[in-house]
Amino acid sequence: MGSEGIPSANGKTALRVKALESVLLEKGLIETAAIDELIDMFENRIGPWNGAKVVARAWADPDYKKRLLDDGTAAIAEMGFEVIQGEEMVVVENTPEVHNVIVCTLCSCFPWAVMGLPPVWYKSAPYRARAASDPRGVLKEFGTEIGDDVEVRVWDSNAELRYMVLPERPAATDGLDEAALARLVTRDSMIGVTKLAAI
Amino acid sequence: MKKLLKVPSLAVPEQQAGAALPGDAKEPVFAEPWQAHAFAVIMSLYRDGHYTWAEWDDYLGYHIQAPGHFGGTDVNAGAIRNAAAEPEPRGANYSPFLADCQKDGSRFYHLWLAAAEHLLDATDLVPEAELEARIAAFEKAERQGPRFAAGLRVRVRDIKREGHTHLPLYLCGRTGVIERDQGLFVFPDAAGHGHDHSHGDDALQHVYCVRFSASDIWGAEASGTHALNFNLWDYQLEPAGDDS
Numbered sequence: 001m002g003s004e005g006i007p008s009a010n011g012k013t014a015l016r017v018k019a020l021e022s023v024l025l026e027k028g029l030i031e032t033a034a035i036d037e038l039i040d041m042f043e044n045r046i047g048p049w050n051g052a053k054v055v056a057r058a059w060a061d062p063d064y065k066k067r068l069l070d071d072g073t074a075a076i077a078e079m080g081f082e083v084i085q086g087e088e089m090v091v092v093e094n095t096p097e098v099h100n101v102i103v104c105t106l107c108s109c110f111p112w113a114v115m116g117l118p119p120v121w122y123k124s125a126p127y128r129a130r131a132a133s134d135p136r137g138v139l140k141e142f143g144t145e146i147g148d149d150v151e152v153r154v155w156d157s158n159a160e161l162r163y164m165v166l167p168e169r170p171a172a173t174d175g176l177d178e179a180a181l182a183r184l185v186t187r188d189s190m191i192g193v194t195k196l197a198a199i
Numbered sequence: 200m201k202k203l204l205k206v207p208s209l210a211v212p213e214q215q216a217g218a219a220l221p222g223d224a225k226e227p228v229f230a231e232p233w234q235a236h237a238f239a240v241i242m243s244l245y246r247d248g249h250y251t252w253a254e255w256d257d258y259l260g261y262h263i264q265a266p267g268h269f270g271g272t273d274v275n276a277g278a279i280r281n282a283a284a285e286p287e288p289r290g291a292n293y294s295p296f297l298a299d300c301q302k303d304g305s306r307f308y309h310l311w312l313a314a315a316e317h318l319l320d321a322t323d324l325v326p327e328a329e330l331e332a333r334i335a336a337f338e339k340a341e342r343q344g345p346r347f348a349a350g351l352r353v354r355v356r357d358i359k360r361e362g363h364t365h366l367p368l369y370l371c372g373r374t375g376v377i378e379r380d381q382g383l384f385v386f387p388d389a390a391g392h393g394h395d396h397s398h399g400d401d402a403l404q405h406v407y408c409v410r411f412s413a414s415d416i417w418g419a420e421a422s423g424t425h426a427l428n429f430n431l432w433d434y435q436l437e438p439a440g441d442d443s
Contacts, residue, residue, distance in 0.1 A: 013312065014231065014232070014233035015334065015341070016233075016312065016316075016330075016334055017237050017240075017312065018233075019333040019334040019336075020240065020312075021236055021240055022333060022385050022403075023325050023329060023330060023333050024244075024324070024325060025385070026385050027324075027325075029247070029324060030243045030247075031243075034239075034246075035236065035240065038238075038242050038243055039229075039238075042235075042238070042239075043228045043229070048218070048223070049220060052220060085245065087252075106263070106264070107259050107260045107263050108259070108307065109256075116228065117229075118218075119219065119224075119304075120226060120230075120300070120301055120304035120305055121297060121301055121304050122304070123304045123307040124301070124303035124304035124307075125263075126296060126299045126300045126303055130296070141294045141296045141297055142297070159253050160253075183221070184222075186219075186220050186222035186223045187219050188223050189222075
């Protein structure tokens with residue numbers, strides 16, 4: 001609320017949400033504890049660090065990598081990360097020949113189990129439109145240069161199928177264990193808009 | 200006694216992790232607490248089987264493709280004002296394209312909320328008219344503020360009526376002092392019981408903690424000098440005046 005009692009745009013929206021929540025509480029359709037639990041889950045318990053652990057293990061363990069690429073949902077569940085609304089997880093691998101990018105052209109589908117909620121730009125109309133029509137241009141905006149000899153593959157996510165990119169392992173990381181490898185991973189590299197720099 | 204339903208505070212736990220890794224541009228999971236609550240409400244109803252995720256996705260997709268087609272959520276106005284209030288994204292590597300993405304993406308939860316209102320109306324879980332009435336009640340309550348300030352003497356109204364009054368009847372007519380305003384609460388079953396204080400939109404009331412002395416309540420038979428504190432609804436109280 002503004003100091004003159006005129007609600008700001010955000011204040012007005014917050015009031016709508018409060019009103020909606022109070023009606024649902026009153027009808028017994030939601031419970032405060034369940035709402036708090038869900039918020040805690042998405043703020044603190046799932047996020048891109050889950051995906052970073054998956055990526056690091058795939059880099060370190062060729063058998064796991066094979067399972068991950070064969071059946072993403074099962075291999076991710078192996079790590080203790082369960083999908084949230086029954087979606088299938090597909091992991092696509094970046095190689096010197098192929099660079100993958102994920103997008104949800106219609107809304108904001110995202111691999112929640114391994115990445116949490118998407119970044120703000122991922123949900124925007126400019127990204128959703130341009131990732132499909134001009135992915136190389138979008139990659140340049142993120143500072144990512146992809147050679148003409150590299151194939152760019154764009155994956156459109158939906159409610160049933162969610163993608164995660166397995167980025168290329170940076171050079172000169174042979175001696176690192178999984179925990180150290182996980183620290184090299186970024187969220188943006190698992191969306192495919194960036195590559196991981198050599199350390 | 201039916202549990203008081205506290206009006207949600209829209210609080211979120213302190214952020215520990217965020218939506219980004221150390222190598223990414225920093226970003227909170229939710230920019231505003233209301234976004235977290237709008238998100239969680241839809242997730243919670245989905246988990247309880249009120250709709251499928253594909254159904255929700257249809258509504259969300261519809262609003263993302265054609266914003267502002269439902270409800271009073273002024274998506275565009277809100278986004279423009281919000282964008283104006285927000286600092287430009289930091290970092291030298293933000294291209295105009297990425298700045299546009301950032302700005303447009305910040306409307307996302309406005310669209311999410313419009314889709315939520317639309318779906319809940321379509322499924323009859325929360326009809327639009329019911330939501331609008333509650334919003335009006337919230338706005339009215341926020342405008343008016345609490346009727347009684349701390350320290351004010353109040354008398355408990357003499358409410359003698361069939362049914363559940365949410366009032367210990369021995370307090371009727373007694374005088375106490377407002378200890379504190381507890382904030383706005385939804386009066387349980389206000390609509391169903393047809394209390395005279397309730398005109399539908401008055402379901403939302405301040406609750407006050409009111410302190411009574413034992414002798415105020417029990418008179419000469421009071422077995423001590425202790426004080427009793429009760430949480431009472433706004434409609435149960437009236438100003439006592441100085442002579443009480």
